[in-house]
Amino acid sequence: MAQIVCKYHNERPAKWFCEPCQINFCSSCIPRRAIYADVKCPVCHNDVQALAAENSIESFWNRLPFFFLYPIKFSSLLFLFLLSLMSIGIEYDPILAISIPIFVIIFFLRYAYISLEQTAKGHMQIPGFSIDLLFNQLDIPLKQILIIVAAIALNFTVYDIIGKGAFIFTLILSIIAAPASIMVLATEYSFFRAFNPLIIARLIMRVGKSYAILCLFLALLMLSSEVSFALMSKVIPVKYIWPEYFFINMYFTLIMYTMMGYVIFQFHEQLGYKIEIDLDQHTKDDNQESDQNKHESIIQAEILLKEGKIELAIDVLSKAIKSFPADFSLKAMYQKLLKVTGNTDALEQHASSYIERSLMSHKQALAVDVFIETREIIPNFLPNKAKSRYELAQYLNEKNYTEYALACVNNLHRDFPSYDGITKAYFLAAKIMCEKLGDDDKAITVLEFVLSNYTINVLKQEMLDYLEMIKNLDKDSLE
Numbered sequence: 001m002a003q004i005v006c007k008y009h010n011e012r013p014a015k016w017f018c019e020p021c022q023i024n025f026c027s028s029c030i031p032r033r034a035i036y037a038d039v040k041c042p043v044c045h046n047d048v049q050a051l052a053a054e055n056s057i058e059s060f061w062n063r064l065p066f067f068f069l070y071p072i073k074f075s076s077l078l079f080l081f082l083l084s085l086m087s088i089g090i091e092y093d094p095i096l097a098i099s100i101p102i103f104v105i106i107f108f109l110r111y112a113y114i115s116l117e118q119t120a121k122g123h124m125q126i127p128g129f130s131i132d133l134l135f136n137q138l139d140i141p142l143k144q145i146l147i148i149v150a151a152i153a154l155n156f157t158v159y160d161i162i163g164k165g166a167f168i169f170t171l172i173l174s175i176i177a178a179p180a181s182i183m184v185l186a187t188e189y190s191f192f193r194a195f196n197p198l199i200i201a202r203l204i205m206r207v208g209k210s211y212a213i214l215c216l217f218l219a220l221l222m223l224s225s226e227v228s229f230a231l232m233s234k235v236i237p238v239k240y241i242w243p244e245y246f247f248i249n250m251y252f253t254l255i256m257y258t259m260m261g262y263v264i265f266q267f268h269e270q271l272g273y274k275i276e277i278d279l280d281q282h283t284k285d286d287n288q289e290s291d292q293n294k295h296e297s298i299i300q301a302e303i304l305l306k307e308g309k310i311e312l313a314i315d316v317l318s319k320a321i322k323s324f325p326a327d328f329s330l331k332a333m334y335q336k337l338l339k340v341t342g343n344t345d346a347l348e349q350h351a352s353s354y355i356e357r358s359l360m361s362h363k364q365a366l367a368v369d370v371f372i373e374t375r376e377i378i379p380n381f382l383p384n385k386a387k388s389r390y391e392l393a394q395y396l397n398e399k400n401y402t403e404y405a406l407a408c409v410n411n412l413h414r415d416f417p418s419y420d421g422i423t424k425a426y427f428l429a430a431k432i433m434c435e436k437l438g439d440d441d442k443a444i445t446v447l448e449f450v451l452s453n454y455t456i457n458v459l460k461q462e463m464l465d466y467l468e469m470i471k472n473l474d475k476d477s478l479e
Helices: 064-069 074-091 094-120 131-135 139-161 164-188 197-207 209-233 238-266 279-283 286-292 296-306 310-323 328-341 344-360 364-377 386-398 402-409 422-435 440-453 460-478
Strands: 016-018 023-025
Touching: 064 238, 074 094, 074 238, 094 139, 094 164, 094 238, 139 164, 164 197, 164 209, 164 238, 197 209, 209 238, 296 310, 296 328, 310 328, 310 344, 328 344, 328 364, 344 364, 344 386, 364 386, 364 402, 386 402, 386 422, 402 422, 422 440, 422 460, 440 460
Parallel strands: none
Antiparallel strands: 016 023
């Protein structure tokens, strides 16, 4: 089945489908926190349908490099190497020639089943090995060996009773059923279920055509194992032939078991198997990780914009800002959309709030940027709070936005007559006029106005000294 992709992120698999809109969404479009609640379409707000988990998981045939690299880890390679070394004793003692292969096969199969189970649960790192881990559920490889023996006995019984034709037929069926039997044993731990043709057939049917592809890959891996052994035998001394044989076969067998585990993971919903990971984390790329950190309303607004519904996007953001007034990402996007639509009334109100919140959060540079970009749309724009205007003027002055700084404090006594910071604001204005604009007369006028109309405690002497300094400058220039 071809993978269904998200309409808005066509490199990502879809997770949800909206029937009325006929739109597929990925987990970036519908945030993870909404998955366990009622999931609504970001466009029409109707319920959406969950797509099969299989659609969110990359097909096993697209992950071949992963399977070949999976066993390449120091601990796993060391384990395979140690098991392989044990086979050196095969040539020295008849008893060892029997016991060593049995020992190696049992403990390797246990490790292979551990890898299969881990991959089936969604864990894509090969497990390390330990004595406790290997001896735990050691009956699994024994059941596997018993299944093989039982299958061989069954096939030869067919040969004896019915004949060669039937024997070949049942042998082919046994080979085809072997991967399914291994997967059943790995998930249900039951010899009888793993040997039950009905259970095996059910698994094959649920995996569908992909099972045939799995069998093809497993056959190719077995062939690759034999070819690799033949090639390596030409360069490796004969005395190491058994370690070489065991190591190569175990490496390729581990790949095969990992692939079977991944098939269980890929089709876990159809097989009724419970995985242990979050699929969003498994399929997440770097861009998706940044999307997951976005506010839900921003994601919804972005989708609405792509659908050409800018007013709805603005409405979504407006409601979100009321619920999350400290979220600067919401404010930034809302500001941009208001600028685009030219809604000056809403822009003026929002920009004032945005600047006030920025100053409260010590984001003075952001406050300046918001002020300047708002003035580009509304030339006479000023924040609607006296304190915001004064604090903004201070930072604008530091950044040499002189005209903007003066605009913020100009007529502050008329706009906010009860503001207790007027004297500080006008003292700042006088300094700007004198030091940056060279307009001493206006600076003197402002200072004299403040000194004559306001009761000043803290700054009075400083303002008097500054006023005297300006007047002395004027005298010096006249002389």
